[in-house]
Amino acid sequence: MDMIEAFQPDMYQSLCDGDTNPTSSKKRVQKSINRSIAFLEKCLERHEKSEVLKESAILGAVEGGYSIEGREDSAKYLANSSVFGYVIDGLHSNGPDVEQLTIEDVKPVLEASLKHLPNDKFRVLQGCWNPETVLSMVELGMDAFDSSYVYTVTERGGALIFQNSIKNLDIPSTATDVSYGAEPKDGSNLKPDTSIYAQSSYEIPEKKKRITDDKQVTSVVEEDKSVESETQGPIVESPEDTKSQTTSLNRKYEISLADKKYAEDFTPLSRSCSCLTCKKHTRAYIHHLLQTRELLGPVLLTM
Numbered sequence: 001m002d003m004i005e006a007f008q009p010d011m012y013q014s015l016c017d018g019d020t021n022p023t024s025s026k027k028r029v030q031k032s033i034n035r036s037i038a039f040l041e042k043c044l045e046r047h048e049k050s051e052v053l054k055e056s057a058i059l060g061a062v063e064g065g066y067s068i069e070g071r072e073d074s075a076k077y078l079a080n081s082s083v084f085g086y087v088i089d090g091l092h093s094n095g096p097d098v099e100q101l102t103i104e105d106v107k108p109v110l111e112a113s114l115k116h117l118p119n120d121k122f123r124v125l126q127g128c129w130n131p132e133t134v135l136s137m138v139e140l141g142m143d144a145f146d147s148s149y150v151y152t153v154t155e156r157g158g159a160l161i162f163q164n165s166i167k168n169l170d171i172p173s174t175a176t177d178v179s180y181g182a183e184p185k186d187g188s189n190l191k192p193d194t195s196i197y198a199q200s201s202y203e204i205p206e207k208k209k210r211i212t213d214d215k216q217v218t219s220v221v222e223e224d225k226s227v228e229s230e231t232q233g234p235i236v237e238s239p240e241d242t243k244s245q246t247t248s249l250n251r252k253y254e255i256s257l258a259d260k261k262y263a264e265d266f267t268p269l270s271r272s273c274s275c276l277t278c279k280k281h282t283r284a285y286i287h288h289l290l291q292t293r294e295l296l297g298p299v300l301l302t303m
Contacts, residue, residue: 001046008052011084013124015039016061018089022105029065032090033074036063044082057084059124065090068112075116085122088113088142096152098127103136114141128152131162131253154301157258157290159269159283255283257301262287277303 004012017035020028040060047058060083064070078086091106092098117123125142128149137145153160255262257269265283273279277286277300289297 011057013059014043020065020090024065033063061087061089063090071112087124158254162253
């Protein structure tokens with residue numbers, strides 16, 4: 001708490017004991033709940049007395065491992081506390097293995113935690129969950145996640161180029177007008193290749209197609225085909241590929257720029273993306289940076 005007062009963050013998580021996972025014993029789970037409650041009470045006491053933390057928000061950690069009863073006990077206690085929001089903790093021991101957990105693995109304990117918490121308070125979940133699982137967790141009621149998945153993918157030389165396969169989008173007319181030619185009030189002009197349609201398999205409405213530049217639409221379609229063939233096509237690995245990091249790659253969401261096949265690929269990572277990496281650099285260049293172990297490689301991939 002001395003450190004928190006020195007940093008004066010906008011938001012911070014109370015000290016807790018969340019080092020539990022699916023294999024944790026009932027005794028270990030109960031200890032994590034008791035410790036976390038004790039830590040929270042001390043942190044809250046200091047927080048409420050502090051003059052410099054009046055504008056800072058404190059988050060309490062919901063513990064309980066994979067025990068439904070433990071989750072409910074922890075959530076009920078926190079629901080009656082004065083915290084700004086909640087961190088659903090204790091589902092894993094951190095690290096890249098979190099990526100392999102599915103929504104089926106955690107759904108029962110998430111539901112047990114969330115049903116006792118106020119809907120109007122902030123809910124955070126930490127860990128490098130894969131994109132599909134994140135979407136499912138949002139549907140369950142989670143509000144925010146950390147960015148460790150990006151770090152995990154970058155560490156293995158991967159680039160995220162997955163399609164967003166959202167169907168039947170109910171987008172307000174103002175949003176589609178901005179995306180397809182109407183000048184918004186703030187003066188910005190979103191091009192089709194930066195709209196949600198460019199990142200999805202959602203079909204552009206016929207009326208919007210007519211007022212959209214043909215070349216821009218063509219580039220979006222070509223990008224979608226390129227992404228689909230790279231992420232969903234048949235995979236044939238050579239011995240060299242197997243020795244590289246491709247075996248740990250989640251091919252559903254990413255490509256591995258450590259692979260030799262990108263050595264002479266002078267296309268962007270994603271034509272639909274407007275970030276610095278995709279606009280200014282090619283797959284071949286980042287492949288070169290990874291092979292020579294230049295720090296710029298991971299920096300560009302993180303972007």
